Amino acid sequence: MLFVVLTIIVLLGIIVFFSCTGKPSYIPQVRSNVQHVEWSKNAVIYEANIRQYSREGTFKAFEKDLPRIKSLGIDIIWLMPINPIGEKNRKGKLGSYYSVKDYRKINPEFGTINDFKSLVKATHNLGMKIIIDWVPNHTSWDNVLIASHPEYYLKDSTGKFVSPFDWTDVIRLDYAKPDTRRYMTETMKWWLKETDIDGFRCDVAHMVPVDYWNECRQTLDSVKQIFFLAESDQPFLHEKAFDMTYDWRFFHTMNDIAINKKKAGEVFRHFNWVDSIYPGNSYLMEFTSNHDENSWSGSEHERLGKGAKTFAVIAATVPGMLLIYNGQEAAFKRRLNFFEKDSIDWGHYKFSSFYRKLINLKHKNKALWNGENGGEMIQVRTNQDTSVVAFIRQKDSQRVLVICNVRPRKINVKLKDKFAAGTYKDIFTDKVFEILPKHKFKLEPWEYMVLENE
Secondary structure (H helix, E strand, O other): OHHHHHHHHHHHHHHHHHHHHOOOOOOOOOEOOOOOOHHHOOOOEEEEOHHHHOOOOOHHHHHHOHHHHHHHOOOEEEEOOOOOEOOOOOOOOOOOOOOEOOOOOOOOOOOOHHHHHHHHHHHHHOOOEEEEEEOOOEEEOOOOHHHHOHHHEOEOOOOOEOOOOOOOOEEEEOOOOHHHHHHHHHHHHHHHHHHOOOEEEEOOHHHOOHHHHHHHHHHHHHHOOOEEEEOOOOHHHHOOOOOEEEOHHHHHHHHHHHOOOOOOOHHHHHHHHHHHHOOEOOEEEEOOOOHHHHHHHOOHHHHHHHHHHHHHHHHHHOOOEEEEEOOHHHOOOOOOOOOOOOOOOOOOOOOHHHHHHHHHHHHHOHHHOOHHHOOEEEEOOEOOOOOEEEEEEEEOOEEEEEEEEOOOOOEEEEEOOHHHOEEEEEOOOOOEEEEOOOOEEEEOOOOEEEEEEO
């Protein structure tokens, strides 16, 4: 009995110690068994909404813009769903991309299967990869499977189809049925073989059983080693199936910091939590916008105000893979209509140089690489820790020092940690200067600095 009591006391002491130090490693960590494709190690991903990308809203129009996208430094293009959209119970005039009518067909609004194959080939020729949005959890009410295989669908006690949540334009598939699983996996294989895409972004992945995903990943990798992105933030999806999930929690943390609902220190609290919860070598996707957030929560300019670029800097330099949603490089500030035609106004690509410099740093500096390829993140303490996000990413001899004022006021800053000292170059200005121990400087409202060691 005494031994048990002493053991409990020791364990509690360990927990208290790590709680105080902010180091969560007392929780045993599982390592991901996913073998990431080599080209993802320092990649940046770009989400394209074909309907809204251009006035034409076609694959051909998007293909013409690939060289510009490549010039940003983009490595992976993710296309929102390209399948035909259901008409029964459709929302709006054009409907939701996520209401799929036929998994093996192309949305005729976007072009033909040959147009799509041309786009894939052109993407590969420029040295980029391309993945498509996959909608595994539900289909439209008039999907071709309704007539041929109604047994693939989930039904309630009265035998009626089931819609998830308030998504009244779709009905759920039933993954308790082996034939449902077989059909979906075989269809994903078809896309890999027929069009040579490089992977999938899987919609609401956590609503599909994880054992299905584990088996599916193995099968797909036997055709071609893929990149697999889950629209989810569940750590267990990383163990065997997915390369990357969304870091929604950090997205919301940034929104809260921007309106002074949370303090700057929440950035470090979050990544301590990530280290304790997610399997080692997991990729988390970092973003200040995507199609859902833009349409339903507002553009990054609406949510983050004049701090939009500041938080983009943070998203690009913390552990994880940066996502850029089409239009962000043009400082596009409006919400896009989800169910209607509503083209992006590209203007003068105001933020292209900004993103290009961040992505170039990501590519060349191993400290910022993805997963275990990248460096550790170390907080740099200041006299303004509630208002300033300051940290170092370091891998071997490569170091990046990031300092961001996340408040709409001028701040006098003094660094408290001597290990930040060194000679650096600002990636945005090319100015070289010395950071001294206990360095003092001023930051303008929302000012950011990204410094690479010389």
